[in-house]
Amino acid sequence: MKSVILTVVLVAATGIAAAPATAQIIGTDAAACAPGGGPAILANLTGLKDRKGSLKLELYPAAEDDFLKDxxxxxxxxxxFRRVRAGTPASGSVSVCIRVPHPGRxxxxxxxxxxxxxxxxFFSDGAGFPSNKKLGMSRPKLAEAVIDVGSGxxxxTIRMQYLRGVLSGFGPTKDG
Known part of the structure; x- marks a missing residue:
């Protein structure tokens, strides 16, 4: 009995076999999210409608006049302004990394x-922001996209949203 308890304590303390498998980090900035990396944002994307096409993260200044500007x-x-693209993985968790120039908002x-x-x-692609607020039909507000980034x-986690109907606008998929 003591050996079982000791094994459980060792596994819990070291994280061996108890930690879930980590997702592969994708995107041209993947190295910035490696242990000890940063400043960077690791965006775990959930609720993808399918595994077609590509994924993109875009970084903007946290200012109303600059948000979603060309x-x-x-x-x-x-x-x-920074943009990272990655092919959509065929399966598994989706984690995309984007480096930022310095800690900040x-x-x-x-x-x-x-x-x-x-x-x-508009009719087929998906979008998402850190707030995960339902987007609906209006232009997203800056507050929905703001993220504070530290030195690491x-x-x-961003729940992707897609057009759900002309009257209901953008929202998550049923399982997203």
Missing amino acids: DYELVAQGKV YALLATHDRDGKNKFN VTTT
């Missing part, structure tokens, strides 16, 4: 480009 304008003005957008055309298709890796 990237070329932000870059021309010397403001923060940012706005983060995740999209699921299902048709692969690299242009958001900040983890967030």
